[in-house]
Amino acid sequence: xxxxxxxxxxxxxxxxxxxxxxxxxxxxxxxxxxxxxxxxxxxxxxxxxxxxxxxxxxxxxxxxxxxxxxxxxxxxxxxxxxxxxxxxxxxxxxxxxxxxxxxxxxxxxxxxxxxxxxxxxxxxxxxxxxxxxxxxxxxxxxxxxxxxxxxxxxxxxxxxxxxxxxxxxxxxxxxxxxxxxxxxxxxxxxxxxxxxxxxxxxxxxxxxxxxxxxxxxxxxxxxxxxxxxxxxxxxxxxxxxxxxxxxxxxxxxxxxxxxxxxxxxxxxxxxxxxxxxxxxxxxxxxxxxxxxxxxxxxxxxxxxxxxxxxxxxxxxxxxxxxxxxxxxxxxxxxxxxxxxxxxxxxxxxxxxxxxxxxxxxxxxxxxxxxxxxxxxxxxxxxxxxxxxxxxxxxxx
Amino acid sequence: xxxxxxxxxxxxxxxxxxxxxxxxxxxxxxxxxxxxxxxxxxxxxxxxxxxxxxxxxxxxxxxxxxxxxxxxxxxxxxxxxxxxxxxxxxxxxxxxxxxxxxxxxxxxxxxxxxxxxxxxxxxxxxxxxxxxxxxxxxxxxxxxxxxxxxxxxxxxxxxxxxxxxxxxxxxxxxxxxxxxxxxxxxxxxxxxxxxxxxxxxxxxxxxxxxxxxxxxxxxxxxxxxxxxxxxxxxxxxxxxxxxxxxxxxxxxxxxxxxxxxxxxxxxxxxxxxxxxxxxxxxxxxxxxxxxxxxxxxxxxxxxxxxxxxxxxxxxxxxxxxxxxxxxxxxxxxxxxxxxxxxxxxxxxxxxxxxxxxxxxxxxxxxxxxxx
Numbered sequence: 001x002x003x004x005x006x007x008x009x010x011x012x013x014x015x016x017x018x019x020x021x022x023x024x025x026x027x028x029x030x031x032x033x034x035x036x037x038x039x040x041x042x043x044x045x046x047x048x049x050x051x052x053x054x055x056x057x058x059x060x061x062x063x064x065x066x067x068x069x070x071x072x073x074x075x076x077x078x079x080x081x082x083x084x085x086x087x088x089x090x091x092x093x094x095x096x097x098x099x100x101x102x103x104x105x106x107x108x109x110x111x112x113x114x115x116x117x118x119x120x121x122x123x124x125x126x127x128x129x130x131x132x133x134x135x136x137x138x139x140x141x142x143x144x145x146x147x148x149x150x151x152x153x154x155x156x157x158x159x160x161x162x163x164x165x166x167x168x169x170x171x172x173x174x175x176x177x178x179x180x181x182x183x184x185x186x187x188x189x190x191x192x193x194x195x196x197x198x199x200x201x202x203x204x205x206x207x208x209x210x211x212x213x214x215x216x217x218x219x220x221x222x223x224x225x226x227x228x229x230x231x232x233x234x235x236x237x238x239x240x241x242x243x244x245x246x247x248x249x250x251x252x253x254x255x256x257x258x259x260x261x262x263x264x265x266x267x268x269x270x271x272x273x274x275x276x277x278x279x280x281x282x283x284x285x286x287x288x289x290x291x292x293x294x295x296x297x298x299x300x301x302x303x304x305x306x307x308x309x310x311x312x313x314x315x316x317x318x319x320x321x322x323x324x325x326x327x328x329x330x331x332x333x334x335x336x337x338x339x340x341x342x343x344x345x346x347x348x349x350x351x352x353x354x355x356x357x358x359x360x361x362x363x364x365x366x367x368x369x370x371x372x373x374x375x376x377x378x379x380x381x382x383x384x385x386x387x388x389x390x391x392x393x394x395x396x
Numbered sequence: 397x398x399x400x401x402x403x404x405x406x407x408x409x410x411x412x413x414x415x416x417x418x419x420x421x422x423x424x425x426x427x428x429x430x431x432x433x434x435x436x437x438x439x440x441x442x443x444x445x446x447x448x449x450x451x452x453x454x455x456x457x458x459x460x461x462x463x464x465x466x467x468x469x470x471x472x473x474x475x476x477x478x479x480x481x482x483x484x485x486x487x488x489x490x491x492x493x494x495x496x497x498x499x500x501x502x503x504x505x506x507x508x509x510x511x512x513x514x515x516x517x518x519x520x521x522x523x524x525x526x527x528x529x530x531x532x533x534x535x536x537x538x539x540x541x542x543x544x545x546x547x548x549x550x551x552x553x554x555x556x557x558x559x560x561x562x563x564x565x566x567x568x569x570x571x572x573x574x575x576x577x578x579x580x581x582x583x584x585x586x587x588x589x590x591x592x593x594x595x596x597x598x599x600x601x602x603x604x605x606x607x608x609x610x611x612x613x614x615x616x617x618x619x620x621x622x623x624x625x626x627x628x629x630x631x632x633x634x635x636x637x638x639x640x641x642x643x644x645x646x647x648x649x650x651x652x653x654x655x656x657x658x659x660x661x662x663x664x665x666x667x668x669x670x671x672x673x674x675x676x677x678x679x680x681x682x683x684x685x686x687x688x689x690x691x692x693x694x695x696x697x698x699x700x701x702x703x704x705x706x707x708x709x710x711x712x713x714x715x716x717x718x719x720x721x722x723x724x725x726x727x728x729x730x731x732x733x734x735x736x737x738x739x740x741x742x743x744x745x746x747x748x749x750x751x752x753x754x755x756x757x758x759x760x761x762x763x764x765x766x767x
Contacts, residue, residue: 050711052701052728080671087474093673094708101668101715113671290482290499293473320443325476325704328443329483336486 002030003134006071006107008063009034011056011092012079014165014251015274018155019148020075023127026144027134032071034063036170037254039355041066046353048102055321055352056248057091057098059255064099064106073133074099074109077126081117086295089326159274164260166251239371241268242307244334245319246296246327249351256319256351257360263317266368271313273303280306297330304334308341315345315371317364322352345371397421399498399517400463402451403428405615406544406568407640410537411467413577417529418518424572425458428618432457437731439487446700446730447612448480450619452487459493467517470501475675475705532577534649537641539584543567546591548635551628552602555595561625563590600631603749606687607636608680609698610706613729614638620698621735623727623742630746635692637661637683638676661686668712675705681712688720693749695722696742701730723749 005024007013017033024031035041037059045062068074076099079092087093096111110133114126124145131141159165241263249256250272260270273281285291285302292298307313318334320327331348338346347367349360399422401411408424415422426432428450435456436449455466466488471478485497498517502510518526543564551560567587574580605627613619614636624634650657661682662672669681684695697713699706710726717724725745727738 050707052707052710078671080673085472087674090474090674090677090704091708093474093671094669094677094705094712097669098708098711101712111670288482289485290470290479293478323443323702325443325445325702328441328445328702329476329479332441332444332483333486336490340490 002028003073004030004032004071005073005075005110006032006034006064006067007075008060008067009036010060010063010252011095011248012082014169014247016152017169019152021148022151023131023144023148024134026147027131027140029134032067034066037063037252042254042353049098050102052323053091053098054323055255056246056252057095058353059252060095061099061103064103068103068106071107074107075130076109076111077130078111078113078115080113080115081295082114083116083295084120085117085291086293086298087117088295156274160277162269162271162275164251164270164272165247165274166253239268239314239368240271240312241315241317241368242271242303242313243317243319244273244300244303246321246324247274249319249321255321256349257357259317259319259349259351259360259364262361262364263368266365268314268368273299276303276306292330294326294330297326300330301333301337304337308338308344313344314375315347315367317367318346318348320348320350322350345374397465398423398463399465399467400425400455400458401467402454403616403618404447404451404612405617405640406540407537407615409540409571409580410533410640410644412572413536413580414529414533416576417532418521418526420518423458423461423463425454425461425463428454428616433731439491440483443702444483445476445703446619447477447610447616448483449731450612450616451480452484455484455488455495456491456493459488459495464495466495466497468497468499470499473674477675529577532581534641534644536577536580536584537644539581541639541641543584543588543591544639545635546588548624548628548633550591550594550596551625552631552633553596553598553600555597557629559594560591560628563587563594602631602633603694603746603753604633604635604692605749606683606692606695607634607698608638608683608687608695609676609709610700610703611638611643611676613698613700615640619700619729621733621738623696623698626739627742627746630743632746635687637686638679664689668716669708673705673708675703677705677709680706680709681716684713684716684722684724685720688716688722692722693753694745695724696745697724697726699726699728701728723752 007017007020013033021031041062042059043062044065045058045060048065049058049061064074064076076096078094078096079088081087091098096109100106100109100111110130112126112129114123116122124142127145127148128138128141131144135141155165155168158168243250243260243263250260253259253261260272263270281299281302283302284305285298287305288298288301292301304316307316316334316338318327318331320331335346335348338344345367347363349363351360399415399420401408401422403425412422412424432453433450434453436451436453439456440449440452455463466484468481468484470481473479481497481499488495488497498513500510500513514526547560547564554560564587567583571580571583574583607614607624615638617625624636627634646657649655661679663682664685665678665682668685669678672678680697684697687695697706697710699710713724713726716722723745725741727741729738
């Protein structure tokens with residue numbers, strides 16, 4: 001019987017799951033992924049985790065609780081660093097210890113340290129150490145590692161086309177895991193339905209705003225240019241909104257109360273960090289006086305600088321979880337950079353474990369409305385001689 | 397060029413000595429007060445940790461007194477402290493202060509630039525002079541920490557309550573009027589003598605509490621509501637491994653010179669927290685275990701809200717508490733912390749520890765006292 005390995009659907013799941021999936025499958029292990037984030041998982045996490053931790057960590061605790069009884073191994077690698085000269089976050093580095101000392105009745109934990117701070121060769125070293133749990137054959141592990149890298153790159157390529165990792169992963173994960181059982185979370189179903197229905201409505205709603213060009217329901221060739229780093233003149237009334245933030249906040253739609261889909265439903269094209277070329281991001285993040293020593297930090301800063309260079313972004317949304325140490329600094333730096341250099345609307349959406357969704361909706365709707373008004377009335381001149389939009393230039 | 401630097405506990409004494417010895421013109425920011433915190437809270441992002449708010453407040457107050465250059469140490473993470481210098485730079489820039497921030501670290505690993513910065517700062521002082529000054533400053537840091545440790549010992553045992561505080565607070569106030577490491581060292585020695593002359597009750601067996609947590613909030617008296625002094629007043633002997641001198645010798649000097657470090661805490665913490673994850677998380681876990689092994693009655697962990705490494709430590713401490721049978725109280729501080737709520741918790745904790753000790757002594761023989 002093959003060994004069952006449990007991967008919680010949280011934190012780096014949205015980034016590295018394709019890698020580990022093909023890695024473990026190649027080694028003959030059976031993968032069990034926790035359910036989609038739900039109220040139950042969140043509540044469980046909030047109950048078990050220390051109060052001061054950020055929302056994604058609490059959710060992660062809930063996911064571990066969700067699968068711990070179903071598996072032989074829990075896969076909680078210690079992600080100390082995933083890029084050169086950068087750390088991820090102290091909580092990522094300590095997560096196996098936090099889980100081990102907080103939750104009880106746990107299966108064996110695979111907590112191999114992944115530390116690419118000094119050299120990226122450590123990735124293979126960590127992979128071999130992890131693979132040892134399932135195979136004694138170094139060659140087989142190396143082969144699995146190579147294969148995993150390929151599927152990881154494919155995954156990244158697809159994300160670059162503008163598909164959210166959440167969407168990509170949910171489909172494939174479901175096919176593998178539960179063929180006969182529908183295990184889409186209710187939320188997810190809701191989004192799918194809402195998405196299509198509302199989309200049509202919105203198109204009608206905004207048709208009055210439309211210029212000569214037609215508003216396309218699906219992402220067209222033209223829209224795809226958005227993700228290539230090329231400038232594009234926004235010819236229709238669909239807005240290009242950049243959403244900054246950590247992957248686990250952006251793509252877990254329960255975690256951010258569907259913020260991304262809400263934006264989409266309001267007629268926005270969404271571009272996230274993962275859809276921008278890494279080379280551009282790295283180049284831009286080097287412009288800082290002192291490069292940040294956080295993986296997420298330099299990515300987000302680099303991305304923000306890149307967005308400032310472009311003319312086709314109508315607004316920037318920053319999704320941060322309350323109490324995130326890195327975002328408390330990075331968000332501030334991004335805001336300062338945007339306010340200093342450009343007159344582009346910027347909003348911060350802070351998420352935590354409370355469940356009231358109205359505040360989120362109001363903020364998102366107001367933000368989009370404001371951008372639309374600004375576009376529409378930009379050329380209007382007010383009676384006292386100032387552009388009307390000058391009064392609306394601040395997004396917060 | 398008028399240099400300034402933020403406060404962190406008694407660090408101003410050794411920095412002062414260093415700058416005096418190197419003939420650098422500087423402005424000592426006023427001691428941290430409510431006003432400092434208000435200035436900081438106003439300009440610093442709300443989710444940032446408390447030390448950033450206080451240090452920015454210090455810098456702004458020094459700016460008002462005419463300082464134009466900030467001296468900061470850097471770091472390479474993952475604790476946020478390593479990025480304070482950049483946050484200060486950005487915020488001070490946006491506030492229109494034109495203050496220059498000099499970070500004492502090799503930027504992008506550029507040692508030449510680092511040396512150039514020091515040369516500029518010290519008006520081309522000779523390397524011997526600089527090393528000598530650093531040596532004296534380290535000596536002062538150690539002496540000040542020893543002095544503080546002495547107050548921890550004497551305070552709960554003093555016969556006349558408040559005698560230690562009077563001498564110690566006087567020392568902290570008057571030391572800024574002195575110039576140069578020689579005078580400061582002399583003053584520290586005098587104070588030490590005075591402290592030793594205080595009449596103590598040797599038969600008194602105080603409760604022993606270890607203080608662990610994030611360095612700034614544990615060291616800085618304003619931030620921690622002088623918890624160490626207050627505990628001493630309640631008849632509790634406190635101890636703290638993390639000090640300024642410890643940070644200078646262990647982290648800066650020994651690490652750069654690659655000398656063997658005192659890693660007892662890391663060894664103790666290993667079963668709970670395998671690796672260094674930044675900040676003082678490993679120290680917190682390891683020192684709690686060391687305190688338990690040394691027979692301390694309890695441990696208090698203090699950290700600023702949203703401190704990443706300490707959150708990890710906090711979630712591990714219940715396991716240590718259980719395994720080593722030592723009570724741990726966690727106190728989280730931010731700009732909204734009210735003194736009353738804070739000390740109610742501390743007092744309740746102390747009461748608990750008293751009862752616990754009493755219970756151990758009288759178990760099975762007597763009924764526990766009612767209060």
